[in-house]
Amino acid sequence: MESQRPTLLDQFGRQVKDLRISVTDRCNYRCFYCKPVESFGHVYRAGLLSYEELVRASRLFVEELGVEKIRLTGGEPLLRREIEKLVEELAKLPGLKDLAMTTNAYLLPAKAQRLRNAGLKRLTISLDSLKPDRFAEITRHDSLDRVMKGIEAAEKAGFGPLKINVVVIKGVNDDEIADFARFSRETGHIVRFIEFMPLDEDRQWDMTRVVSQATIVEKLKEVGPLEEVGRSYSSETANTYRYADGKGEIGIIASVTAAFCGQCSRIRMTADGKIRTCLFSQNEHNLLERMRRGDSDEQLLDYIREVTWRKESGHNINAPDYQYPERSMSLIGG
Ligand code: SAM
Secondary structure, X not given: OOOOOOOOEOOOOOEOOEEEEEOOOOOOOOOOOOOOOOOXXXXXXXXXXXXXXXXXXXXXXXXXXXXXXXXXXXXXXXXXXXXXXXXXXXXXXXXXXXXXXXXXXXXXXXXXXXXXXXXXXXXXXXXXXXXXXXXXXXHOOOOHHHHHHHHHHHHHOOOOOOEEEEEEEOOOOXXXXXXXXXXXXXXXXXXXXXXXXXXXOOOOOOHHHEOOHHXXXXXXXXXXXXXXXXXXXXXXXXXXXXXOOOOOEEEXXXXXXXXXXXXXXXXXXXXXXXXXXXXXXXXXEEHHHHHHOOOOHHHHHHHHHHHHHOOOOOOOOOOOOOOOOOOOHHHHOO
16 A cells, blocks of 8 residues: 655645756747747856756655656756756656656757656657748747657657647637647647746737637637547646547647636746746745755755745736736746
8 A cells, every 4th residue: 555645735725746847947949929039048057956956856845745746847958968867866756656848849859768768757849830930930940840850759769649738829820720630630649739828028928819728629629529528637737628539639728718726736946946836926935045055854845835835826817917927937947
């Protein structure tokens, strides 16, 4: 029988089981809805969590606080030097059930097999257009070919079925929803449409550019009869759909029009060692400072428990007084 695992709880009774770690705020893409051309990130080497510090923090979250899943993200996580060494250390943590990464896939042709060998279990790949010119306009990087090769490399390394994240923006790529559904049906990859969120560094977001879950579902139906499967576990971000003939799996992450904060099980750590209890938090909690001044494991655990207890009940994207968090998605870790 499995022994009782520790739990990390907030004041609303939600259990935090899912840690997202940004390993760098650098990115080789400049997706217009995320990072402006002139953005270079702000985490200097000395302020970056070292691999030793990352493993120590992760060990506390997993072994002492019951976190079951870690996702590595960024910025672009594959830009962090020898990321597979970090993966290898994290994969050894007893109690960790899932180790995943979100990436733009550009460096996967060289890295996929090494990540697999190091113990990475799952990959999510961001891909907002299947058209080369449009892909280049969105990311400001003409490299759709290379991303497709990254997807192939990931499959070959045994990461299939992959999750493919598509941020849908009105007037930009909403005419490709059916194409992405066909892509899922043909390849077996799980395509997940994400509603555009007010987390862009340029602060150009507005509600009129959001394509809602309801609209996405209507467009998906053009491809064939669709069934709603729902969420495979309560804190799952994506609501899942399948085509009636069994081909193609689609998720919709409707953070704006159908928020799922009440079931949230996530906590985040930025590349410079700040804990964020919500993607939209106005406050951050400096774990790195405490580690570097010599706090014991017990002191760090007390601190993590205390800040988690105060996790926000939910985001307020739809409130008239919504305030952007100080950092954008790529600096927080999406
Ligand atoms: N570089 C990696 C990648 O491209 O997947 C990981 C980091 S990226 C910030 C993580 C995810 O956040 C990507 O799927 C990206 O499309 C999404 N994202 C960034 N800004 C967003 C926004 N304003 N609204 C919704 N999703 C966003």
